[in-house]
Amino acid sequence: MEPAGLTPSSGLSLKLLLVGDSGVGKSSLLRRFMDGAFDPRLTPTVGVDIKMKKMVVEGRAVQLAIWDTAGQERFRAVTPSYYRGAQGVVLVYDVTRKDTFTGVGGWLNELEMYTSSSSTVKMLVGNKTDKPDREVERKEGLQLARKHSLLFIETSAKTQDGVQHAFEELVIKILQTPDLWDKGPAKKGVQLMESSAQQHKGLCGASCALI
DSSP, X not given: OOOSOXXXXXXXXXXXXXXXXXXXXXXXXXXXXXXXXXXXXXXXXXXXXXXXXXXXXXXXXXXXXXXXXXXXXXXXXXXXXXXXXXXXXXXXXXXXXXXXXHXXXXXXXXHHHHOSOTTOEEXXXXXXXXXXXXXXXXXXXXXXXXXXXXXEEEOOTTTOTTHHHHXXXXXXXXXXXXXXXXXXXXXXXXXXXXXXXXXXXXXXXXXXXXX
């Protein structure tokens, strides 16, 4: 069920989805982005939590509906409907847990199955860079992102590093892909047409150059 309150007068409305294994910091990233706070004691998300945020990106007003999903296996059966209509998807892993990086492959498979447009913008995020016990090097994340044409950035919800930039980069790329949103009100919610192969090239963007 789509959240209420999104109207044309409030600017362009975009749906973003956060996915990834349990405990990688999806909710912490979202909370840091929403209100600048960090709580190390956040409990795991049950089902889905939807947050609304207005922002201006490159002079354009956008209203984001950000869906924070549960990473636990027992909730996975209900996730297909969450992908529907999402213009952007953030795949999060924990740089200190190799298993969560390996698990990205499963989430990519779900994206292929359930996203309603092949031009949906996808971003790979390596979170928890503030921790010393890193198990996944930055170059590994970058290689995976390039292999699957994903935007890529590393973040720390705790220190705030990269969080704002990650969401801005994602929205900018969506705005550069009119096929995702420039359909007119009558066509909202219908399956979007396949994009050209050109839109899959160079998705790494400026964020790949970040350290």
